[in-house]
Amino acid sequence: MKKVILFGASGNIGSQTLEILKANTQKFSLTAFSVGDNDKVIATILNDFKTVKMVYANNVQPELQTQFPQVKFIKTDVTQLLNEPGDLIINALSGFFGVKVTLAALQQEKIVLNANKESFVVAGALIQKLLSQSQQAKIYPLDSEHCAIWQCLEANQEINKIYLTASGGPFRTKSLAETKKVDLVAALQHPSWNMGAKITIDSATMFNKAFEILEVYHLFQTNKIVTLVHPESIIHSMVEFVDGSIKAQLSVPDMKQVINYFLNYPTRTSFIGQKNLNFEELVTLNLKIIDQKRFTPIAMAQACLNENNSLAVALNAANEVCVAQFQANKISFYQITKLVQQVFQDCPLQVLQTYQEIEEFDTLVRKLTEQKIREEMS
Structure with a gap:
């Protein structure tokens, strides 16, 4: 039985993680979680997971403490959740706020399933230093592209190039001038993924892909990164080796596939609601190198390398x-x-x-x- 601590339980990654954990209670035990401002989901999670001993939330209604006397509620320091037993630490927090969780967990030599890409963007060198100082600490990327690269890599094989795919977002066919007319409603309509507001907007501007470039750079220790626009979002990334061969990971766009993969790593298991690619229907895959003059966040990310x-x-x-x-x-x-x-x-x-x-x-x-x-x- 693996004990799990979940940071960001009420977000998109967090809620999908809870679905997988709930379906596999014989394998996983949730011991602590955080929800930030979304305190309405706390009671539901606690009723589903009787093993939880600590909850972080910005606001906790007094009746929750009465209803769940066995649970300690905190709101001062989210990293206090790490005081609870945890074999797997899932960091599904958004933004700079999540960086301290990644660093604190690695300092405690934990295994981190990380969806907080800001951790690598701003503290990639620190993360690599902590990993080098510990034989037990590990970090796995809860991101479809980086998970794909992870699955494509072969031990002791030199990487020639990494192809990082991007759907291109809802405005990939618009010019820069045309995006002046884009409003908030339009920016929140992603064509491939169901995500939170911040990451959806970042996907529309391509800053999300810019941050993923930096995550690749620190995770896989290479600056040979090429970003490809791939509207179908079926190829999640590819690795080219020195002999010219390329390995790609393909699957129906679904973050549960990524979460389930690393929760059970290195064993592959199916998950509830799984959808497989159907080759009885026509599957078209379009790939094109991204225009860095049109999508300047990609150029800015490349400038950050080295x-x-x-x-x-x-x-x-x-x-x-x-x-x-x-x-x-x-x-x-x-x-x-x-x-x-x-x-x-x-x-x-x-x-x-x-x-x-x-x-x-x-x-x-x-x-x-x-x-x-x-x-x-x-």
Whole structure:
């Protein structure tokens, strides 16, 4: 029986993880979870999983403590959940907030199933350092593209190139000028995946793919990364080896496939609701190298490779601020990329070696981004 701690239980990845855990109670035991502001789901989760001993939430209704006296409710430090027994730590938190969870779990030499790509974007070098210092700590990517690369890799084989696929989002056929008319409703309509608002908007701007490039760079220790637009989202990524052969991982777009794969790694098992590719129907696969002039976030991510990590921290921080302002109808969809690029170009190159240095620089960049937004609006 593997004990599981789930960070971000109420999000898209978290809720799908709970579905898999609920269907496999003979194999997994949930001991702790976090939900942030979404306290309405706490009672349902606790009723489904009697093994939970600790819950992190920003708001907890008094009646919950009475209804579940065996559970400790906390709201000050989300990493306190790691005090509970956990063989597998699932980090499904969104944004910079989730970085400290990844680092704390690796410091405790845990196995981390990580959906928080910001961890690698801003602290990739720190993660690799922690992994090198421990024989037990491991990190597995809960992301369809990175999971695909993981499955394609062969031991002791030199990578010639990694092909990272991207659906291209809902505006892949629009010019930059045409995106000036995009509103929030349109930006939240992803053609392939059902995701939270932040990551859906990032997919529309292509910042999500930019962050995935940096995640590939740190996970697989290579800068030989090519991004391909693949609207069908069936090929999740490919690896090219030095002899010219290419291995690809294909499946119906479904994050449960990824979650289930790493929950049971290295054994493959089926899961409830699984859908297989049907080759009795015509399966068309379109692949094309992405235009970095059209999708400048890809170019910015490529510029971060082999560069001081302050550049990647700035990229993430500026984007988080701009996406929040777009959701609040303070700036337009088009301005997200424009403003992030301005901050990115002005970013001082520094080596940030500790989480504290990263956090301080992140705070500085957010203030600078907010200032640029005020200047843009004035």
